[in-house]
Amino acid sequence: MKLAIPTESQPGESRVAASPDTVKGYVKKGLEVAVEAGAGAGAFISDDAFSAAGAKVGKAVLKDADIILGVRRPSVAQIKQMKSGAVLAAGLDPYGDRPGLEALAKQGVTAFAMELMPRITRAQSMDILSSQANLAGYKAVIDAAAQFSRAFPMMMTAAGTVPPAKVFVMGVGVAGLQAIATARRLGAIVSATDVRKATEEQVKSLGAKFVFADVADAATSGGYAKELSAEDKAKQAALVAEHVKGQDVVITTALIPGRPAPVLITKEMVETMKPGSVIVDLAVERGGNCPLSKPDEIVMHKGVTIIGTLNLAGKLAGNTSPLFAKNLANFLDLMVQKDGSLKIDFDDDVIKGTLVARDGALVHPMFQGAK
Known part of the structure; x- marks a missing residue:
């Protein structure tokens, strides 16, 4: 054959x-x-x-x-x-x-x-979404750090103290968890949010703060997130709007299978962020979590840099290809x-x-x- x-x-x-x-x-x-x-x-x-x-x-x-x-x-x-x-x-x-x-x-x-690929235990070794999203989450933080005009870790110098960057991760799937871990390794103060209450323990285990509105848990039986009701969307949006004002970097990773990406960071929210802040929109291929992001472009809006790189996993092909290949090999077995x-x-x-x-x-x- x-x-x-x-x-x-x-x-x-x-x-x-x-x-x-x-x-x-x-x-x-x-x-x-x-x-x-x-x-x-x-x-x-x-x-x-x-x-x-x-x-x-x-x-x-x-x-x-x-x-x-x-x-x-x-x-x-x-x-x-x-x-x-x-x-x-x-x-x-x-x-x-x-x-x-x-x-x-x-x-x-x-x-x-x-x-x-079904989200069942024996299929984990065949799951391309997980293997590729893991590296995409890492790359998102690295790209954000490259665009950010300040340092991520706190530094004590004779001339004064450099404060740590504040990083907010929206969507705590595989990409989001790796983004949290990477930002923490770089010395940032990290917070994260997700519409699935069960992710709180995962966020805290990585040393980050969990930000969660009083909304109905939106986890599906398969572990994915489902769309919130109009009322809960408003609650979550209000919480996010207040939180992003003080953030230096925002990483958005929210996707709903078969649906356009939900809007998490509105134009109005972007305009409340500090000049020099950075947004990385991992959902840009599905319309984006921020309406200002553009596929494969870096947009500057009133001092905020918005990165809409497509196929972040492909930017690390030396790592992602062997993982993808192994997923396929396990499937062929x-x-x-x-x-x-x-x-x-x-x-x-x-x-x-x-x-x-x-x-x-x-x-x-x-x-x-x-x-």
């Missing part, structure tokens, strides 16, 4: 869906691994490194491939090269461009969207047998949870009855 790793087609995507270590594992199982020349360049993985691991490096790797792995959804041109019945596992943006998913279904591809044959148990909860296209149709429950 042939497993293909193509070069990512989306502009600016530097990650790759395999590492030399995962390639070795695939070859050991008896798979023929084909890696497109230059696929690992953005992650500083050379063609020679893939060759040494047992892969065949060349062009047109998608032709006759039985299994295809990717970081992002393949382009239309790449989809047309795939054979009917091929298995694709990648980040497919299932809440975004539906026509792209329909193109995969029309091609006869059995497609798995890794973003839909569910369907690739020890002899290299392919056997998919469509009743498996992980398989059912991530399967979006099969036998020429979109099959995930999220698509049923929707157009």
